[in-house]
Amino acid sequence: MYQPKPIDTSRVQLPGAIADLIERLAENNHDIWAQQRTRDGWTYGSQRDDAAKKHPDLVPYRELPESEKEYDRKMAVGTIAAILALGYRIEKALP
Secondary structure, three states: OOOOOOOOOOOOOOOHHHHHHHHHHHHHHHHHHHHHHHHOOOEEOOOOEOOOOEEOOOOOHHHOOHHHHHHHHHHHHHHHHHHHHOOOOOOOOOO
């Protein structure tokens, strides 16, 4: 039986300075998902319909309901926390 074992991120404190990074990664995550759905033949529909390949979230990130944005943010936070837990650093390059 499969037992998920994600990277332990319980001791990771994300710096507040990366809020913009989290939001940008969340938006990117949505765009990757939407791009793949579109390639698979899905289009926008006000109601989800798997048989007709219609999905209400095939809209720009800014138009998503807050609950969907929060899902994408959690994925971004989890990824950043895992990177830090593995000993990597994230630094913004100077302009």
